[in-house]
Amino acid sequence: MDYVILSMILLAIGIYGLLTKRDLLKVFVSVELIATAATLNFVMLVPTLGKGLGEAFLILAFSTDTCVSGVILALLVIVHKKYGTSDIGDLVKMEESKEESEVEA
């Protein structure tokens, strides 16, 4: 089994979700999949760099991934509280109508 191909497939699924899904929660799930695909590559480093160094890289990647998840979730909660929706299309429409009303005023 090839980890590089597996990670490329996961990356493709994540990018597809990121580009096509309009719900912010789905976008977050897509970002998680992309991060998982990236960290999966470090398993390849385990036999190459030695078990210790490969796993050390992997764990550093995990911590970055956790930071990204935290920031995205905080933004998601704020956007949902402010606008009452997590749909990207609705958010864009709201912003456009807000800008139009400001121009008219």
Add this chain to the structure above:
Amino acid sequence: MILEILSVGLIISACLAIFLDEAVYSVAALAGTLFLTSLLYAFSDAPFAAVFQFAVGAGTLAILFLSGEMLSETPTKTSQKNLMLITATGVLLSLPAIFLSISEIPAALSGISFGEALWNFRAVDVVLQGFVIMVVALGIAIVLHEKRKGEK
């Protein structure tokens, strides 16, 4: 053989996480993806990575389940036919990873232990990552606090 089965499950659950309409089911599928990834690490002779993946996944998913319940709007049901189609797509997508090979794995360069690697080779990274995580946690707390103050 076990790695192949895990990789098929991983791709199927990733497909389900993206294509299922209900937010909670989608998050449950993501839980499956992360759990299978940690099993994959465990069977690939990377036990520390497996434990970290499991811990990080459990934390992320606990929050995601809460926010999924809180933020999800009117749920739409995924039909049985679509579910089968997504599963079949997942199986088809996982086939190249099982049957093709594009990378050559060279022999291990050294037998450094995990603790040695983390503290002797990547010590600066580890300390800096600690700072970054602390700053991010503080930043999130401040943003949420400001937001709550603005609401009052």
